[in-house]
Structures are given as C-alpha cells and as structure tokens.
Amino acid sequence: KAGVTQTPRYLIKTRGQQVTLSCSPISGHRSVSWYQQTPGQGLQFLFEYFSETQRNKGNFPGRFSGRQFSNSRSEMNVSTLELGDSALYLCASSLDKDPGPSTDTQYFGPGTRLTVL
C-alpha cells in the first residue's frame, strides 16, 4: 500500500508570497493532519481535517489555512509568507474508523521543506 505523499518536496519563496502544499493520504485514510517542524519548536500541530471538515486547529495565525477534498486529499495554504515560516511541513493521515475521536496511528509523509527568503 502506498504511503502518504506530499508535493512538492522542496519550495523556495520570498517574503510576502503565498504557497500551497499538497498531501495525498494513505488509501482509505480519512483523517489528515498538518504539522510544522522547526529545529527550535519541534512538531507543532496546525490543523486536522476529516470528511472535508476542519475538526481540530492549533495555535497558528489565520495566514495558515487548509482544506480537504472528497477523495481525502488535502492542501494547506500559507499567505503573506514570513521568514519564520521556513520549516518542514508534515502531513499525517490516519484511518479514523470512528466518527469521533480515535486512537488510530498517524502515518507521516516525507514533508515539504519550505524556505522563505
């Protein structure tokens, strides 16, 4: 079974631009979560989508947004990029068999390395 895929793998942008990252979850997985990973902060939770609805959200500014499509693929968008947005952005998917909270394991993609100049 194919794993979580993320595109693009690398991105270089300048301050003020916007960027869209894409994530395709493992087939059959309905929950998709996004994380930002930086050397100083570790993995910070951005948001989680399930059945095209944002189910959970971390403490990031409104410049960070996301969406999920009917095939469970997800995108996240960052507008008005800042230098501090340089990070590895990770997507994780889980099966989430139950309609509510689940302890299903999250499986991560390889990440998108975003550099803001």
Place this chain on the structure above:
Amino acid sequence: EDQVTQSPEALRLQEGESSSLNCSYTVSGLRGLFWYRQDPGKGPEFLFTLYSAGEEKEKERLKATLTKKESFLHITAPKPEDSATYLCAVQRRTSGTYKYIFGTGTRLKVLA
C-alpha cells in the same frame, strides 16, 4: 498545561551499548502514547503505540514501556543504523475532539 518532555536531548552510544530514552508527560485525559523514529530530512516513521500503564511493545532491538507519568524506549545492543531522532507524542482527549502533543525528540548517534 499539556507538556511532553524527552530526555536526554542527545545521546551517543557505542555499538552494542544498551540504553534508554525517556518521555515524561503531564496530560489530562491521555488516550495513547506514540513513538516515532525520524531520519534527517524525512518524515517520522511509526514505531509503537501504548495505551495503558504497564503495557510493553517490542520490535527488533527496541522495547517501549509505559507508566502513568512516563514512557521509556529501551534500545538493546544498538547498531549504527539505529542512529536517528526518536520522537514521542501523546494523544489526549478533550470534549468532542482530541489532539497530539509531540516532544522535541532525542537525537541518538550510535558509533561503530
């Protein structure tokens, strides 16, 4: 406030020298504790899930254990290919939803 602390931050071992990594947490409503391995430039790779105090899981040279306040990842006779960053994460339940909180990881280097 929810908190996950991993120690040590970095660890250097000789090949064959067993050791343990620690993950301590203060989380109300714990549902599960997860261990991941992350190689440089890659996404975290799932290792184990533990759900209740006293539970243990093993995989090759790795063994994870869980108490009410912490988890240990024991590495027996490590090899250079075990070098990586090991992350732990806790999943806590809140009203109607849940979230994962990650520690900052332990960077393990195993020398041949």
